[in-house]
Amino acid sequence: MCLAIPGKVVELFDRKGLRMARVAFGGIQRDTCLEYVPEAKVGSYVLVHVGMALSVVDEEEAARTLELFREMGQLDELDSPQETER
Amino acid sequence: MKHLDEYRDGRVARALLDQIRAAVTRPWVLMEVCGGQTHSIVRHGIDQLLPASLELVHGPGCPVCVTPLEMIDKAHAIAQRPEVIFCSFGDMLRVPGSRGDLLTLKGHGADIRVVYAPLDCLRIARDNPDRKVVFFAIGFETTAPANALAVHRAKLEGVANFSMLVSHVLVPPAMTSILQSAQNRVQGFLGPGHVCTVMGFAEYEPIAAAYRVPIVITGFEPVDLLHGILMAVKQLESGRHEVENQYRRLLGRDGNPAARALIFEVFETVDRKWRGIGSIPKSGYRLRHEYRAHDAERLFEVEDVRTNEPTICISGQILRGLKKPHDCPAFGTACTPQHPLGATMVSSEGACAAYHSYRRHLGEAAR
Numbered sequence: 001m002c003l004a005i006p007g008k009v010v011e012l013f014d015r016k017g018l019r020m021a022r023v024a025f026g027g028i029q030r031d032t033c034l035e036y037v038p039e040a041k042v043g044s045y046v047l048v049h050v051g052m053a054l055s056v057v058d059e060e061e062a063a064r065t066l067e068l069f070r071e072m073g074q075l076d077e078l079d080s081p082q083e084t085e086r
Numbered sequence: 087m088k089h090l091d092e093y094r095d096g097r098v099a100r101a102l103l104d105q106i107r108a109a110v111t112r113p114w115v116l117m118e119v120c121g122g123q124t125h126s127i128v129r130h131g132i133d134q135l136l137p138a139s140l141e142l143v144h145g146p147g148c149p150v151c152v153t154p155l156e157m158i159d160k161a162h163a164i165a166q167r168p169e170v171i172f173c174s175f176g177d178m179l180r181v182p183g184s185r186g187d188l189l190t191l192k193g194h195g196a197d198i199r200v201v202y203a204p205l206d207c208l209r210i211a212r213d214n215p216d217r218k219v220v221f222f223a224i225g226f227e228t229t230a231p232a233n234a235l236a237v238h239r240a241k242l243e244g245v246a247n248f249s250m251l252v253s254h255v256l257v258p259p260a261m262t263s264i265l266q267s268a269q270n271r272v273q274g275f276l277g278p279g280h281v282c283t284v285m286g287f288a289e290y291e292p293i294a295a296a297y298r299v300p301i302v303i304t305g306f307e308p309v310d311l312l313h314g315i316l317m318a319v320k321q322l323e324s325g326r327h328e329v330e331n332q333y334r335r336l337l338g339r340d341g342n343p344a345a346r347a348l349i350f351e352v353f354e355t356v357d358r359k360w361r362g363i364g365s366i367p368k369s370g371y372r373l374r375h376e377y378r379a380h381d382a383e384r385l386f387e388v389e390d391v392r393t394n395e396p397t398i399c400i401s402g403q404i405l406r407g408l409k410k411p412h413d414c415p416a417f418g419t420a421c422t423p424q425h426p427l428g429a430t431m432v433s434s435e436g437a438c439a440a441y442h443s444y445r446r447h448l449g450e451a452a453r
């Protein structure tokens with residue numbers, strides 16, 4: 001119920017004065033309301049819950065956390081990013 | 087997919103587990119607050135990979151589970167009215183009230199519709215001007231921004247035939263109530279990451295200080311959970327009790343102020359009853375007086391419902407971290423996800439349902 005998942009903003013549009021976007025979650029796309037995350041742009045990753053974007057993934061923090069994990073183990077394999085999706 | 091795969095990486099998980107094992111020197115009890123975290127922990131067997139002295143207990147953070155029976159019965163009474171189109175998130179449909187569930191009512195002809203987003207209800211209301219569209223607005227702080235926006239827009243656009251039956255609950259008062267109990271076992275918390283994307287985590291700081299418990303705001307992927315556990319264990323082992331943020335990529339201390347502003351414009355805090363637990367002061371939201379024209383509780387006079395809860399169920403103790411699903415004599419026998427008897431079996435995020443769907447009732451996993 002509190003499930004919220006990150007998706008990628010692919011297109012911005014307006015619906016009755018509300019800031020909306022098409023957001024891609026893997027293969028599926030859903031209309032998502034961006035009223036609370038005005039900073040989201042095409043290409044941003046947003047966290048979406050019941051059709052509402054709640055926050056934008058902070059790419060710097062995401063990179064910093066992954067760096068931390070790398071330091072923890074010998075996780076050099078992680079250095080080659082998985083190009084599974086674009 | 088980016089921002090998911092990295093947090094499901096088995097190598098990272100193993101490195102974190104090694105660090106947790108190295109850090110733990112004494113027995114500790116941690117509670118994950120959120121039902122989504124419970125589901126992820128049980129699904130990935132994280133609790134069973136941890137050192138035996140580190141116990142995870144499962145918290146009250148499943149809104150479907152804790153919605154009080156009185157409210158479910160009220161929803162059912164409203165949904166049965168011929169003029170009503172009753173809209174709900176899908177996971178409420180099989181939640182048993184005193185007399186059946188929404189799915190059964192739908193089978194008997196009630197107009198009950200599953201919506202993905204609360205805003206969708208406004209479209210349904212506009213398309214059906216001669217009907218009354220009622221949305222069952224349940225959830226924690228995570229869901230409040232979407233629900234608040236729906237009712238705010240209804241007022242703004244004059245969608246008079248839209249109303250909400252509000253049964254919102256809040257995390258911090260539930261944590262406080264657990265900590266205040268004389269039987270409390272919880273020594274540290276994995277805090278609710280998604281709730282905090284909205285609320286931030288400043289309100290957890292007084293709880294950590296007053297009860298001297300570490301609270302680590304944690305995400306939902308396996309690696310997030312292990313990382314949160316490691317951070318909490320390090321605090322416990324070194325005698326610290328702070329609020330720390332594991333979920334930095336998605337939230338800062340202040341959460342989402344714009345979302346919060348609309349929540350406070352639309353809702354006000356009230357005492358709420360939690361299914362299985364009882365009343366907790368100031369633990370929920372209801373619509374403010376200015377929104378009374380969209381408040382289903384005021385619009386539909388529902389005669390005082392007489393509720394009927396099975397006595398065998400120990401979900402209240404499970405939700406407070408005192409018992410585990412195995413401790414219930416009905417678990418997996420009289421009570422299953424198909425025939426739930428109590429709060430924690432009704433939603434996939436409830437501890438009993440999570441244990442059941444990952445076959446813990448067969449005993450192979452009992453520790």
Ligand code: SF4
Binds near residue numbers: 401415416422426429
């Ligand atoms: S197994 Fe069913 S009856 Fe037992 S505690 Fe869980 S929900 Fe209640």
